[in-house]
Amino acid sequence: MSEKSEKPKKPQKLRARLPRGLGDRGPADIAATRRMTDTIREVYERYGFEPVETPTMEFTDALGKFLPDQDRPNEGVFSFQDDDEQWISLRYDLTAPLARYVAEHWDALPKPYRSYRAGYVYRNEKPGPGRFRQFMQFDADTVGSGSPAADAEMCMMAADAMEALGIPRGSYVVRVNNRKVLDGVMESIGLGGDENAGRRLTVLRAIDKMDKFPVDEIAKLLGPGRWDGGEEGKGDFTKGAGLSDHQASVILGFLKTSIGTAEIRSRGGFGNFAFSGDLLELLSTSVTGTEGVKELIEIANLTSASGYQDGRILIDPSIVRGLEYYTGPVYEVELTLEAKDEKGRPVRFGSVGGGGRYDGLVSRFRGEPVPATGFSIGVSRLQAALELIHKDKPKPVIYGPVVVTVFDRDRVADYQKMVGSLRNAGIRAELYLGNPKSMGNQLKYADRRNSPCVIIQGSDEKATGEVMLKDLILGAGLSDLEGDRDAYLQKQAEAQTKIAENDLVSAVRKILDKHGVKWN
RNA sequence: GCAGUUGUAGCUCAGUUGGUUAGAGCGCCUGUUUGUGGAGCAGGAGGUCGGUGGUUCGAGACCACCCAACUGUACCA
Incomplete structure (x- = not known):
């Protein structure tokens, strides 16, 4: 069959590669993550939260997700069917699994129940800068308290966590809003009722883009809607909410009068809470809206009383968050530092x-109402952001172990003994x-391992x-x-010394x- | 999903109007080196030119379709 002249076909090598949105993590990343989670944990525990962990998988319906589409079972979430055909999904946040946990262990838990957890969550969506398909969240929740004090605490804890992580005051901001206020505003322009649910969703999506457009x-x-190609008829068309000019201007007025970070700052934090007479009057027709305003004021008062009114926590009516399950106050932490990519x-x-x-x-x-509020830090995204912001700063060196070399291969036992004595003294070796x-x-x-020093013992x-x-x-x-022979020789002598074998550990x-080598 | 841009070695990129056996730098491996890393010198490995089909005597280059990545946009618990 095959002739001599034919090129021998090389066996097809398996390509080593990773699906998009996933990444390997080296010692430096792992160390950075560990420092971050240790810091956050310390803050959360100081607020009285206790740890609880749940598995990475749940029954799909427990996550509050509709059963996967037969054609596209992995739209958004990663799902598969168990032996018994029940759908199982990888968790996409830590809140829904916690809700399941609390419901399942209701009788055994103290109420209000406060707990925290860190873990990887999974989303099957397009990755981007700081956006991955597997990423870590650090979550805290208070279940069983409907008090705005619980919400206020989440905001303050978020601010405390940012500062504990070394993000200076003014470089981050916790924005707070209340879905009830948004609902109230929409109600006031005639968007209440089930028949307008779709339009309300579209309005919320539009509001959510205030930071983008x-x-x-x-x-x-x-x-009417928007073309994303920059001009009429170009690119994709996003259908609008179809509001009348009057309706739209009420919404825009609501957003415009009270926000703008600069404006909020200049008015000194919650002082901005312009909640002008106009707005209050508008909302007075809506029970929900009035309630929302009351809750926001309560949160403002509570956080101000604790000294957070200096711009760390702000009210921002454009904050929407998830459309699926939030019912009242919502919060968001944003870094205000500028980050630039490789191309500037x-x-x-x-x-x-x-x-x-x-x-x-x-x-x-459960058959009864159970109020709950929670907050999550996107550890992976925050880490990616900080890395980009600090990319010009030198990375901390991660040192490897002390390496004991093998000079004489008959004496491996002797060398192993030296290693042992270093290890017993708590030194990585x-x-x-x-x-x-050779x-x-x-x-x-040893050089590649970034070892601080090596041990050599020849004859x-x-x-x-x-x-x-x-x-x-x-x-x-x-x-x-090089070129300075004396300095070279002197340094070389300094860098290499003979010591008594008994002094190994202390030397x-x-x-x-001397070099400040610390492994932890 | 939609739109635009880009696919040549592990990485960054050259590759003339289509023309013999596809190159460089960095990195990697080996030697120099049976008592010394980061330098030097010498050598080596590594490519289905994103894939398939087409045009042509001849395609990395031209054409069609597909795939992937990037950016924007949509969705986002």
Whole structure:
């Protein structure tokens, strides 16, 4: 069949690759995540929250999701069918699973029940900057309290967490709104009732884009609709809410008079709560709207009383959040720092945290109303944002272990013993396990591991009961000194010293201390 | 989903109006090196030119369709 002249077909190699929106994480990322979660945990616990974890998968209906479409079972969420044909999905947030947990363990839990958890959640959607298909959230919830004090606490805790993470005051803002106010405004322009549910949704979507588009684009979305190609007839058409000019102007007036971060700031935090006479009058026709305003004022008073009225927490009527389950106050944390990508273009990160009141979520499982409110930090997105913001700053060096080299392969046991004594002293150490044919290779390995120092014991040292201790961090500066022979030699001598074998641990520790090497 | 832009080595990119065996830098591996890493020198591996089909004597380049990535937009619990 095959002729000699034919090229031998290479076996097709399996391509090592990862689906989009997923990423591997190295030691530096992992260390950064750990620092972040430790910090957030400390804040949440200070607020009296206790940990609870739930699995990454739930029955699909428990997540509050309609059963997957037969044709596209993975639209939005990752789902599959169990042996018994029941649909199971990967969780897409930590709130819905918590609601299930609370409902399932209702009798055993103290009420109000406050708990926190960190974990990966999954969304099957288009990834972007700071947007992944697997990402970590750090969530806290208070179940069983309908008091605005519970909401106020979430906002203050969000602010505290940002500051604990080293984000300076003024570089982030917690925005608060109340869905009841939005509902009230819509009711006042005749959008109440079941028959207008679809239009209300469209209006909310339009309002939610206030941070993305200028006001006249929002007006289009409230009215007939908008072309995303920049001009009439270009790109995709987004159907609008079809409001009359009057209706649209009420909405826009509501948004415009009370927001604008700069304006809010200049008026000093909650002082902005212009909730002008006009607005109050407008809302007075709506029971829901009046209630919403009352709750917002309550939150404003509570947070101000605790000293958060300095711009850390602001009221912003354009905050909408999820359309599915929020029922009252909603909050969002945004970084106000500018982030730029490699090409120097500004990057939108969106919010790095958010939450709100979801009074209907637990009661789905129980016959009685159960108020609840919660807040989640998007750890992965926040980390990605901070990385981009700080990309010019040098990354902290992550040091590897002390490497004990193998000089004489008959004496591996001796070297292993040295490793053991270092480990017993709490120092990270390892024996070189590769082919010990040359010292060069072993040093190259230690270099790659970012080891602070290596231990060498050849026959000369063995004879005198000594070991050679080589300081790789100091030695790293050697190549810069080429041309200056004296300095070079001096530094080299400094970087490599002979010490008594018995002093191994203390000498290594001295080097670690000198360079400030800490592994945790 | 829709629209635009882009697909050549692990990475960043060259590749003349279509013309022999597709290149560079960085990275990687080996040697120099049976007592010393980051430098130097020498060598090596690595490519279905995103895929398929077409035009042509001849395609990495031209045409069609498909796929993927990026950006915007839609959806987003």
